[in-house]
Amino acid sequence: MTLPFSDRFRSVLTSAQRVVAFTGAGISAESGVPTFRGDDGIWKKMRPEELASMNGFMKNPALVWEWYQYRRTIIGKVQPNAGHRALVAMESVFPSMAIITQNVDNLHRRAGSTLVYELHGNIERNYCITCGATYRDVEVHPRSRSPVCSSCGGLIRPDVVWFGEMLPEDQWEAAVRATESADLFFSIGTSAVVYPAASLPLVGKRAGAFLVEINPEPTPLTDSVDEFLQGLAGMILPAVLEVARQVRRENFA
Numbered sequence: 540m541t542l543p544f545s546d547r548f549r550s551v552l553t554s555a556q557r558v559v560a561f562t563g564a565g566i567s568a569e570s571g572v573p574t575f576r577g578d579d580g581i582w583k584k585m586r587p588e589e590l591a592s593m594n595g596f597m598k599n600p601a602l603v604w605e606w607y608q609y610r611r612t613i614i615g616k617v618q619p620n621a622g623h624r625a626l627v628a629m630e631s632v633f634p635s636m637a638i639i640t641q642n643v644d645n646l647h648r649r650a651g652s653t654l655v656y657e658l659h660g661n662i663e664r665n666y667c668i669t670c671g672a673t674y675r676d677v678e679v680h681p682r683s684r685s686p687v688c689s690s691c692g693g694l695i696r697p698d699v700v701w702f703g704e705m706l707p708e709d710q711w712e713a714a715v716r717a718t719e720s721a722d723l724f725f726s727i728g729t730s731a732v733v734y735p736a737a738s739l740p741l742v743g744k745r746a747g748a749f750l751v752e753i754n755p756e757p758t759p760l761t762d763s764v765d766e767f768l769q770g771l772a773g774m775i776l777p778a779v780l781e782v783a784r785q786v787r788r789e790n791f792a
Contacts, residue, residue: 542778548766551749552783553790555723557635560626561739565728565754566772567642570617591701600694601684607697611662619650622727622772625780627651632783637717641729641736643699656714658706658736660699669693706735714739724748727772731760740764 544552564572589595589602596603627650630636638647638655643662647655665674667688677686677695686695700706718724724743731737740760744750752764753775761767768775 542768542775542782544779544782545766548749548751549782549786551723552779553786555633555749557717557721558629558633558723558725559637559639559717559721559743559748560629560725560727561718561729561736562626562638562640562642562647562727562772563729563733564642566620566622567617567644567646568728569622569771569773570620570646572614572617572642572644572646591699592703593701596694596696596701600696603696604685607662607699614644614646614662617644617646619646620773622776623647623650623652625776628780629783632780632787633723637721639714639717639736639739641733656710656717658700658710658714660697660707662697662699664698665695666698667691667693667695673698711735715742718743718748719746721746721748723751725751725753726760726764727753727776729754729758731758 589599590606623646626636626638626647630653636652636654638652640647640655640657641659643657643660645661645663663675665677665686666672667674667690670688670691670693672688672690674686674695687693688695718739719742721743724740726740729737731740737760740750740752741763744763744765749766750764751766751768752758752760753768753770753772754761755769755771757767757769768779
């Protein structure tokens with residue numbers, strides 16, 4: 540795929556040392572993971588306060604677990620796409636490459652990305668709300684549809700950020716540090732409306748990063764970026780990767 544990259548973008552691809560890719564639901568949608576927003580988004584059909592809040596979980600943990608097990612089943616059947624794989628390959632092109640993701644599907648790690656900051660958690664992890672014990676896989680007691688901790692008997696919940704909850708402090712702080720040190724920042728497949736995560740692209744730009752947005756449609760961020768590449772991440776990122784390889788070979792030959 541040939542794209543009309545600006546000369547300035549090509550120059551940044553040649554010299555960039557610290558690259559950050561900030562990803563949202565759009566990149567995973569290309570693998571078949573349902574999105575949350577948009578005409579077919581999950582929250583158009585479900586009530587988030589019932590399925591993605593602590594109040595909803597305490598009221599009906601079995602219902603919440605049924606929902607998350609359903610989501611796990613869907614995610615377990617999909618595979619990382621060309622966009623995920625291109626981001627992995629960029630680790631061999633740029634000296635420093637970090638992923639900051641709003642997605643909980645673990646597709647970046649499954650693709651092979653080394654440094655991934657998960658702002659909204661990971662649906663493949665769980666923890667006890669009483670003692671904090673962590674679980675990769677959980678067994679459900681025969682008399683209950685919601686798992687309990689083998690150490691203290693407390694309820695186990697998915698390790699994802701629910702509505703009304705703070706982002707994981709360690710992940711957020713590390714993401715901000717990576718953003719502030721980036722000289723090239725990609726915003727990929729995100730609606731740019733979910734805060735505080737949506738603030739990161741402009742944090743990067745204010746700190747001096749060249750800001751690139753990759754999205755099928757313009758977003759509230761589009762007017763502020765240095766380069767807007769309209770289309771699917773699975774098509775555009777491999778093209779970006781190829782150009783980066785080419786210009787860096789030419790520059791360092």
